[in-house]
Amino acid sequence: MKIIIVGTGYVGLPHAAVCAESGHEVHAYDIDDNRINAYKSGDRAQIEAHVNEPGLANAIQDTLDRYLFFSTEIEPIIEGVDVIFMCLNTPPNRDGSSNLSYLINASRDVGRALAKRQEKKRVVVVNKSTVPIGTARLVERILKEEGVENFGVASNPEFLAQGNAVEGSRRPDRVVVGADTPEDLELLRRVYNQFTNHVRIKYIETTPETSESIKYMANSLLLTYISYWNGVGARLAESYDNIRMEDLKRGVTADSRISTWGSYVSNGAGGSCFGKDIQSLMYQLNQAGQSTDLLNAVYNINEYQKSYLIDRAIYEGGFNFNQKKVAILGLAFKKRTNDMRDSAALNAVEALLGKGVSEIRAYDPLAVDTAKNHWFNPSKNHLFERITYHDSPREAIEGTDAVYISTDWEEFRGLSRTIETTVDPPYLVIDGRRMIPDYQSLVDRGFTYLPVGGPVKKLA
Ligand SMILES: NC(=O)c1ccc[n+]([C@@H]2O[C@H](COP(=O)([O-])OP(=O)(O)OC[C@H]3O[C@@H](n4cnc5c(N)ncnc54)[C@H](O)[C@@H]3O)[C@@H](O)[C@H]2O)c1
Structure with missing residues (x-):
C-alpha cells in the first residue's frame, strides 16, 4: 500500500514508522521543515529533539529511504496513494471545543493535491486525530469542494499512550475503523492486515461517528x-490516619471487574489528551442540550490535583514559600517523554512563583530543553528567570528549602538517601507521585514529608 501520513508529531511519526515496518510505502508529510529535516537526517538526537519515544529513532533508521520517506510537499508524493492518515493536532479552544483549524487547512491541501491526480483510483482519507463527532463529514465536504474524485473518508482514532508510542502502535489493544463503504473498510484492512485476524488485538469496524x-x-x-x-482514595487516606494507600489499591483492585491501571494517586493526569478530550466531549454534549455533571466533576478533580499539594504544604505543613528555594523534580507530564503539555509541573511552577519563591531549581532527564525554550521561556514571563536547570536531582536539591516531586521518573524512587545527604532539616519533601516509600528515615531525621494520598509526616 502507498500511505501518506499528514502531520508528524507524537502520533504521526510513530504511526509512519510502524506502517513502514510492516512493509508499506510510507510518505510522512509535515509543513514544519525543521521536523522533516531532522527526521530525514536519521540522526537519533535530531529525531528525539522533536518526538522522544523509546524505539522510535531505531524504527526510523531501520526503514528510512527504503519504506519510509519524508517530505514538506504533498503534490510530488500524491500519485498512486491508497490511504492518507490525518495526524494533525486538535488543541482546545478557550470554550473547550476542539480547534480544527490545523485539520481543516491540511484537508484543503490534501484535497487540492488529490484533485490533480492523473490516476483517479480509490483513496481513503482517514482521521487519526481525535476529532469531534461529525468531523469525517466535514473533511468529506472539504474534499468534495476541492474537486476530489473517487474517495472515502474514515475515522481511525489513535489510542497509543505517550512513552510507549512505538510498542503501542506495534501491538495495540484494538484498532477501531469507522467507514461508510465495504470498499473503504477493505482498504483499511489491507493497511492493518497484521491486526485483522490477531488472537489478542480487537479489530472493530463501525460507522465513522461511532468510531469518533x-x-x-x-x-x-x-x-x-x-x-x-x-478524588476519593487520596482524600480518604489524607483524612484518616493509618490507611495504607498501596494496600487500599491492592484490596480494591483484587476484584477482577476493577482495573489496576489508573488505580494510583498522583498530582493529576497531564498530557495533551485527557484534559482536552474531556473538555471537547463536554462541549459536544452541551451543544446537544445534555448535562455533563459527571464529566465536569472529573475534569475539576484532575485540575485541582495538579497544584493542591502546594496549598497543603501551607495549610497542613505550615510552610511559607515566600523567598524560599524549591527544587522541582520532573517537568514532563509523565516518565519516558519530553512532552510537557498539561503537565502538573506547569501548575506547580505557577503556584510556587505566585507564592513568592526566590528560585525554582529544576531537573528532568528529558524535558529541560522543552521547558527552557517553550513553557518557561523568560520572554513570556520575566518570573521564569527564577527557574534554573540542573543535571541531577542532587544538584537541583542543593541549597533548597523544599523539593517537589512532580513526575514519576524511575530515578526518583527512593530519593530519601539523596535528600538526606544533600540538605539538612528543617526541610519539606512534597511527593506528588508517592516515590519515597521509605520516608520514615527522613521523618526520623527531622524532615517533613507531605505525600499525595497520605497525611503530613513529621517528628511529633
Ligand atoms: N499525543 C498523544 O499521545 C495522542 C494519543 C492519541 C491521540 N492523539 C491525537 O492525535 C492528534 C495529533 O496529536 P499529536 O500529539 O501527534 O500532535 P502534535 O502537535 O505532536 O503533531 C501535529 C503535527 O501536525 C503538523 N501540522 C500542523 N498543521 C499541518 C498542516 N497543515 N499540514 C501538515 N502538517 C501539519 C505539525 O507541524 C505537527 O508536526 C490530536 O488530535 C491528538 O488529540 C494524541
Whole structure:
C-alpha cells in the first residue's frame, strides 16, 4: 500500500514508522521543515529533539529511504496513494471545543493535491486525530469542494499512550475503523492486515461517528477512573490516619471487574489528551442540550490535583514559600517523554512563583530543553528567570528549602538517601507521585514529608 501520513508529531511519526515496518510505502508529510529535516537526517538526537519515544529513532533508521520517506510537499508524493492518515493536532479552544483549524487547512491541501491526480483510483482519507463527532463529514465536504474524485473518508482514532508510542502502535489493544463503504473498510484492512485476524488485538469496524465517539468515551472513562482514585482514595487516606494507600489499591483492585491501571494517586493526569478530550466531549454534549455533571466533576478533580499539594504544604505543613528555594523534580507530564503539555509541573511552577519563591531549581532527564525554550521561556514571563536547570536531582536539591516531586521518573524512587545527604532539616519533601516509600528515615531525621494520598509526616 502507498500511505501518506499528514502531520508528524507524537502520533504521526510513530504511526509512519510502524506502517513502514510492516512493509508499506510510507510518505510522512509535515509543513514544519525543521521536523522533516531532522527526521530525514536519521540522526537519533535530531529525531528525539522533536518526538522522544523509546524505539522510535531505531524504527526510523531501520526503514528510512527504503519504506519510509519524508517530505514538506504533498503534490510530488500524491500519485498512486491508497490511504492518507490525518495526524494533525486538535488543541482546545478557550470554550473547550476542539480547534480544527490545523485539520481543516491540511484537508484543503490534501484535497487540492488529490484533485490533480492523473490516476483517479480509490483513496481513503482517514482521521487519526481525535476529532469531534461529525468531523469525517466535514473533511468529506472539504474534499468534495476541492474537486476530489473517487474517495472515502474514515475515522481511525489513535489510542497509543505517550512513552510507549512505538510498542503501542506495534501491538495495540484494538484498532477501531469507522467507514461508510465495504470498499473503504477493505482498504483499511489491507493497511492493518497484521491486526485483522490477531488472537489478542480487537479489530472493530463501525460507522465513522461511532468510531469518533469511542475515542472520547474511552479517554474520558480513563480520566474518570484516575479521578476516582485521586478524588476519593487520596482524600480518604489524607483524612484518616493509618490507611495504607498501596494496600487500599491492592484490596480494591483484587476484584477482577476493577482495573489496576489508573488505580494510583498522583498530582493529576497531564498530557495533551485527557484534559482536552474531556473538555471537547463536554462541549459536544452541551451543544446537544445534555448535562455533563459527571464529566465536569472529573475534569475539576484532575485540575485541582495538579497544584493542591502546594496549598497543603501551607495549610497542613505550615510552610511559607515566600523567598524560599524549591527544587522541582520532573517537568514532563509523565516518565519516558519530553512532552510537557498539561503537565502538573506547569501548575506547580505557577503556584510556587505566585507564592513568592526566590528560585525554582529544576531537573528532568528529558524535558529541560522543552521547558527552557517553550513553557518557561523568560520572554513570556520575566518570573521564569527564577527557574534554573540542573543535571541531577542532587544538584537541583542543593541549597533548597523544599523539593517537589512532580513526575514519576524511575530515578526518583527512593530519593530519601539523596535528600538526606544533600540538605539538612528543617526541610519539606512534597511527593506528588508517592516515590519515597521509605520516608520514615527522613521523618526520623527531622524532615517533613507531605505525600499525595497520605497525611503530613513529621517528628511529633
Ligand atoms: N499525543 C498523544 O499521545 C495522542 C494519543 C492519541 C491521540 N492523539 C491525537 O492525535 C492528534 C495529533 O496529536 P499529536 O500529539 O501527534 O500532535 P502534535 O502537535 O505532536 O503533531 C501535529 C503535527 O501536525 C503538523 N501540522 C500542523 N498543521 C499541518 C498542516 N497543515 N499540514 C501538515 N502538517 C501539519 C505539525 O507541524 C505537527 O508536526 C490530536 O488530535 C491528538 O488529540 C494524541
